[in-house]
Amino acid sequence: AIVNIARSSGEGADLTTSSLYTGGLDGSYLSLSQEEFDTLEALTEMKKVGTINKIIVILNSSATIQLDFLDNDSIDVDSCLWVGNVGKSGIFAVAKALTGKIVPSGKLSDTYLKNNFSSPAMMQQSYNNYKKFMSAYENAGSLTDDSQKYYGVYSEGIYVGYRYYETRYTDYVNGVENTGEYNYSEDVAYPFGYGLSYADFSYSDFSVQESEDGKSFNVSVTVKNNSATYDGKEAVCIYLQKPYTDYDKTNGVEKAAVELAGYSKTGVIAHGGQETVTINVKKEQFKSYDANGAKTYIVDAGQYYLTVANGAHEAANNILALQGKTVENTQNRMDKNGNALLAKMVWNNPTLDTETYSVSSHTGNAIVNRLDFADLNKYEGSNTQVTYVSRGNWVGTLPKEKIIISLTERMISDLQSKKAIPESVGASMPSYGRNNGLTLASLRGKAYDHPDWEKLLDQMTFEEQSYLLTNGMYSTVVVESVAKPNTKEFDGPTGVVGSKGNLSMPSEGIWASSYNNDLIKRVGEMLAEDARALGYSGLYANAINIHRMPFGGRSHEYFSEDPYLSAIAGVNEVRGIQSKGVIANVKHLAFNDQEDHRAGGSVWLNEQEAREIILLPFEYELSSAEGMGNAHAVMTAMNRIGTDWIGANENVLINIMRGEWGFDGYCITDMAASDTAYIMNYQDGISRGTDLFLGNGSNKALAEFQNNASYCQRMREASHRILYAICNFSAAMNGIYIDTEVSSTSWWWQTAIICVDSILIVLTIGATAMYVLSETAERFRRKENV
Missing domain, CATH: 2.60.40.10 (Immunoglobulins)
Structure with a gap:
């Protein structure tokens, strides 16, 4: 008998740790339901009397299913095969492995547990009643936006997983x-x-x-x-x-x-x-x-x-x-x-x-503490001390109670958005709209600091820069003054929907478990070929956050609990993707290891865990040093590190990512939508290291900053980073020559569709308003007749 135990996960919510199965075992989504347990018991009885010969369990889940049932005396399983999420055609390989036509050669990319609540990270969550990793600050009612109110503490330090x-x-x-x-x-x-x-x-x-x-x-x-x-x-x-x-x-x-x-x-x-x-x-x-x-x-x-x-x-x-x-x-x-x-x-x-x-072995710059502000024991606005887990005293440092943070006046101030724009000493207003006769194609192959880049940037108007930096929704826009073409990007670490056959790869943990760098590079190449076939020159991939806890909602997108395995697997995928002229937008930088309250939730941790566990895969993939991934774009997360949105933290985005790692690409946000508008704003992001917003901006989106020299210089630098990456590494430049003219046009049918959509929206709003008014009038009439 073959028993398939499946679990699914997805963006926006972590897996539930309680109250999923009434009358089940421990009630968590990753342990067996009573029905599954009873099925295995019944099959064991059938095996005892010779009705069936063997019981094979398939773990059809990217998240690690709890395996305590394998030790239960009433269940007798002969073999257990982890297959993750199999993608579109992986099930055929599963069949071949079960029948001996292929020989499995993988090794686990995560620890499989008999108790999914036994790690220090999960111990900490247990004092949150197993509900969410994030908690509300004790006096969060004083805060105005939901993105300010939640926090999580990584008290486990480096002791993640094995x-x-x-x-x-x-x-x-x-x-x-x-x-x-x-x-x-x-x-x-x-x-x-x-x-x-x-x-x-x-x-x-x-x-x-x-x-x-x-x-x-x-x-x-x-x-x-x-x-x-x-x-x-x-x-x-x-x-x-x-x-x-x-x-x-x-x-x-x-x-x-x-x-x-x-x-x-x-x-x-x-x-x-x-x-x-x-x-x-x-x-x-x-x-x-x-x-x-x-x-x-x-x-x-x-x-x-x-x-x-x-x-x-x-x-x-x-x-x-x-x-x-x-x-x-x-x-x-x-x-x-x-x-x-x-x-x-x-x-x-x-x-x-x-x-x-x-x-730094990548850049030669000094490496010093950059993240003291994210450690509650060092942050100046903290009134809370964290006991980090230490092997020097396991008994005395393993979590024993919920870490409660009460907001101080300094914290409340630091959690506010739209902070003062950092002033650049001696900053002057950049030049705009010059006629220097350069095109983006003419700078192909020239170093980032070549003087011609300054001349090219002088040709751009303020409005063009505003539109380029704020309108990055699955594309980068045409810039006519420098003949920059439009690019298209696709969001999908495991497949490009719409490709021939709608290819979908297995979950990334399965790739990592192959421990086969050549194979993972070929996966990257295949993803890029699909992207190119559909006109994309960028992928929002790969995703390299850590499997810090078993219940993370996007475990299917991430490689492993181990930072080194994640790093090396990721480097090879990036090399495969970019070998085809597709820019890899590595995500989500950083500390985005859970989904609940990801929009603005504060992560507090010490710098050793930050550097050795969480940031290490990003270092390998983003560094331009020999042997590293040299990805040319990175996507930031929605969460905070300490009190700062990660997309507006210069210590991570400038001092570490560029200063230590030598990252040469551009930095794009995750989805900048209405529910993240407070935390993910233009003022904080562009002034502190973000280059491109994944949203629908306009040529007037940054108009309020037009007279701020420091901010305008940051806009210019952000434009430089985007143009440099696309000029040198994007297939969108194929067929673009020094004298090619590029313009932004719309076909008649695109305009027609937009007009029809607009009319339908107006009619829908009008009809809804009329319905509400008619219902209100009817209620008044009913009241008058009572």
Whole structure:
């Protein structure tokens, strides 16, 4: 019997954590309903008497379904296959995998749990009665707009997903004080990075060599297929352990027991055959962010370990084994003996290093604290202290109560929109409407700071800039003065609706679970080819927010709970997309890991989690440095970081994204509609780093700023960024030559449709008004007749 357990999710709302199934198990959407549980019990009885031979469960969900039922004595499942959302044709591959015609080779991109409420992030939500991650400020009634009233606190720090489970397990095995009693098997069903195959793979000859330049390690392992029948591929994953030192404990620097540091995919290994895989792990991945002491990236003194493993839990056990731990000598705290031959201590750093990674490897600019304002323990307007989870004291720091924030006068002031426009020292009014004889095509290939760009920008009128920056609804508009053509963008990370066959890809977590960079690049290429076929030269893709909690509404759009896997998968998709002349608009920058109250909800967190977990995938995809994604556009989120809308925060959009990462593209908002008008406004956005609004603006939309030199200079710079990206990287420029003239025209039928639509709207409003008036008159007549 094959039992398909399906769950769906979508934009605008997170998955419910309570009261979905009356009479169900724990009531959450991601656990079994009573009906599903009863079905599996009934099938188990049929299996006992020989009516059926096997029970196969398919998990047809991008969100992680709770798997506690697999341990229930009354249910006997033979195999469980996660397929995510299968897209248009993925179900055929599922059938082939079930029948053995293809050999599965994926590994989990998330941790599968027996208790979806067991992570620190979900513990915090539990004190919110499991209803929403966001809470209303205690005295939110004093605020005027809904986008000001809600907040969420990331008190878990870096301990997202497996980083919590494997680290607490490791400390428990090692008998670390204040770890508390911990039973890993009660929380985790299948660890991150774990996977099975019809083939039977084993690892041997594990070796690590430092590179000649001393900047990385080359990790090699031989993969053998011991199967007598099946050929197959294997995803090979390398995990890193950093030392957790007294310096860290003093300065609040947290370290996971293991974290993914590299991976590769073998070719098809014939049964009985083998292949040696070499994976490069950069030393830069050994760094950690120290927000309290050095206030930059550090590399701790101590021993660093690498291991190859089938999943994060096996990785933890392999390193524990190398350190001398066994099930026996830990009094059964260790649940399985690891393989010490598959782990190595690769570097013993003699001293704390606070210098090497204190400057950006992308730009050479200094890296310093930029996000103190988002940490309630450092924000000057806070009267609330947050206890962040620390492995230095698990028992004392895991969430025990709801974090209640009462608004201060400073907070209320900072939550207001339309803040004072930052003044640029010495700013003068730009030139407009010059006749310099340049076209956008004439600047193709010229550096961003080439003097001709200034001459080109001088040709634009204020009205053209206003229209360009405010009218970015799935397009960028024609700019006649510089012969910029119209571009069309499509919103869809997993498919371009309207393409031949209406192609729809599986959910992104499935892509990530392939651990196959070449395959993900080909997915990007295919998406871009579909886009080009329909006349699009940009995609609002990919989406790289983190699976911070199981109940996130848009988990189908995001890759993983792990930032490194998200980063590398995303880089390869972006490369595929942009190789076809389609600009990737990477989204949603940043801290948009939940849907409820996303429009203006404040996220409070510490800078280590911000940089190491949430922002890392964006750094990889947006950086223009060699080996990175170099995406040429980014879409900001609707939420706040601290009290600031993310699209109006210079620390993120200017100092980090451009100053540290070297981002060379333009920054577009998410949907700028009526329900987000208060927070996502032109004054704050364009003056603080946003370049383009996903809305329907006009050539007069920015007229109120026409005499503000600082604001006009920001408009000019935003126009520059958009023009530069489209000129050099967009297929919309194909066929546009130096002497091509571009104009904005409408066909007669477009005008006719607009006129008909307008007439219908007027008639509808009129008819509605007449109906309301007639109903009101009738009520008065009825009252008079009583």
